[in-house]
Amino acid sequence: MTLTGYLILSAILFTLGVLGVLLRRNAIMILMSIELMLNAVNLAMVAFSRFIPGLDGQVISFLIIAIAAAEAAVGLALVVQVARDRQTVDVDDLTLLRG
Amino acid sequence: METALFFIMAAIAITAGGMVILNKNPVKSAFSLIVVMLALAILYMQLSATFLSMIQIMVYAGAVMVLFLFVLFILNVGVEGAFSSRMYKRAVAGLVGALMGVVLIAAVLMRGSRMQQLPGMDVAGDFGHIKPVGELLFTKYLLPFELLSILLLVAIIGAMLTTRPKWPKLKLPPELWPGTADEASTETGEEN
Numbered sequence: 001m002t003l004t005g006y007l008i009l010s011a012i013l014f015t016l017g018v019l020g021v022l023l024r025r026n027a028i029m030i031l032m033s034i035e036l037m038l039n040a041v042n043l044a045m046v047a048f049s050r051f052i053p054g055l056d057g058q059v060i061s062f063l064i065i066a067i068a069a070a071e072a073a074v075g076l077a078l079v080v081q082v083a084r085d086r087q088t089v090d091v092d093d094l095t096l097l098r099g
Numbered sequence: 100m101e102t103a104l105f106f107i108m109a110a111i112a113i114t115a116g117g118m119v120i121l122n123k124n125p126v127k128s129a130f131s132l133i134v135v136m137l138a139l140a141i142l143y144m145q146l147s148a149t150f151l152s153m154i155q156i157m158v159y160a161g162a163v164m165v166l167f168l169f170v171l172f173i174l175n176v177g178v179e180g181a182f183s184s185r186m187y188k189r190a191v192a193g194l195v196g197a198l199m200g201v202v203l204i205a206a207v208l209m210r211g212s213r214m215q216q217l218p219g220m221d222v223a224g225d226f227g228h229i230k231p232v233g234e235l236l237f238t239k240y241l242l243p244f245e246l247l248s249i250l251l252l253v254a255i256i257g258a259m260l261t262t263r264p265k266w267p268k269l270k271l272p273p274e275l276w277p278g279t280a281d282e283a284s285t286e287t288g289e290e291n
Contacts, residue, residue, distance in 0.1 A: 001105040006142070007207040009109045013116050013135070015200025020120035022192035028125055028176060032132055032167060036119060039159070042151075043139055050146040053222045055235050058148050062236065065151075065158050066247050070254035072163050076170045077258035083174045092185070 006047035013040035027079045027089040031072060038068045104145060112138040123178045129167050136160045148227040 013036060020033025042061045049057025083089050115134035122128045136159045143152035225231055236244055 001102050001145075004207060005105060005109070006146075008204055009112065009142075011200060011203035011207055012113055015196060015203060016113075016116040016120055018199055019193060019196040022196045023189060024120065026125055026176060028167065028171060028174075029120075029128060032125075032128060033120060035159075035163065036116060036132060036135065039136060039139055042155075043142065046143050046146050046148045046151060049148070050222070053226070055227070055232055056239075058151050058227060058232055059235050059240050061148075061151055062154060062232070063240070063243055063247055065154060066251065069158060069163055070251050072166055073254050073258045074261070076166060077261040080170060080174065080262050089174060089176060 003047055003051040007044055010040045010044040010047070013037075013043065025090050025092050027082070027091050027094075028076070030091065031075045031079070034075075035068060035072065038064060101145060105142065108138045108142050108145075112142075125171050125176050126168070129164060129171060132167075133160050133164050136164070146227075147222060150227060150229045150232050 017033045017035075017037030017040060020036060021030050024030055024033065042064055045057040045061040045064070047057075049055060049061075079089055082094065086094065088094070112135050115131045115138065118131040119128045119135065122131060136155060140152045140155040140160070143149075143155060223231075
């Protein structure tokens with residue numbers, strides 16, 4: 001399989017993640033869509049590392065996975081606290097900071 | 100064989116990815132996301148990134164998604180209602196997102212011919228195994244690696260402090276209250 005195929009798959013998954021962030025209203029779903037986007041980027045990184053031989057892409061992928069784990073932990077902690085405070089995780093209802 | 104496996108895994112990943120954003124039930128979305136991650140893990144294996152494939156299954160499908168499911172169960176998040184409010188804005192947002200996807204794919208396809216001419220497909224036998232990846236991680240990428248450990252520590256502390264229900268009230272016996280303690284000590288001092 002060529003590099004182009006992997007990159008197109010990565011682009012499609014990234015687009016699905018963007019659509020999830022834009023369209024969903026549940027804060028947890030938005031975080032999940034961000035994970036989908038990070039996975040798409042990881043796939044592109046690994047594909048590049050294979051087709052331009054060199055392990056740098058895989059190491060960066062590894063770092064991205066760790067950062068995604070940290071991001072999920074903090075993001076979900078914030079969602080839990082917001083849900084306790086407001087009894088909702090719907091981002092359309094969280095308008096306190098809207099100008 | 101490899102091409103067939105790629106297309107099967109790509110079809111699974113795209114279908115499950117679509118189900119992630121289309122499912123009204125967040126728990127079903129989470130399980131679809133696990134399917135995406137497992138399909139990507141198989142693709143990593145095919146790209147001879149065996150170590151990363153295992154990390155993908157253990158950290159992403161194992162740890163991160165379990166965290167998501169725990170939060171979904173704790174909060175008892177219900178099924179999301181229909182997109183009734185701000186329908187117009189949502190349509191615009193969807194259009195912008197789809198346009199971005201078209202631009203991304205077009206960019207890949209336009210550069211595709213140049214990418215075909217990349218150097219050889221042959222890689223060393225242990226390419227992507229844990230040893231060469233680890234060596235690179237502890238030499239060239241040592242600083243990012245160490246910074247990452249600090250980031251994870253800060254994330255742990257931040258998550259714990261954020262979800263803390265309330266600062267605990269200090270319940271000290273009256274003789275240990277601040278202020279009175281000093282007086283008590285001075286009084287005893289005078290007696291001596």
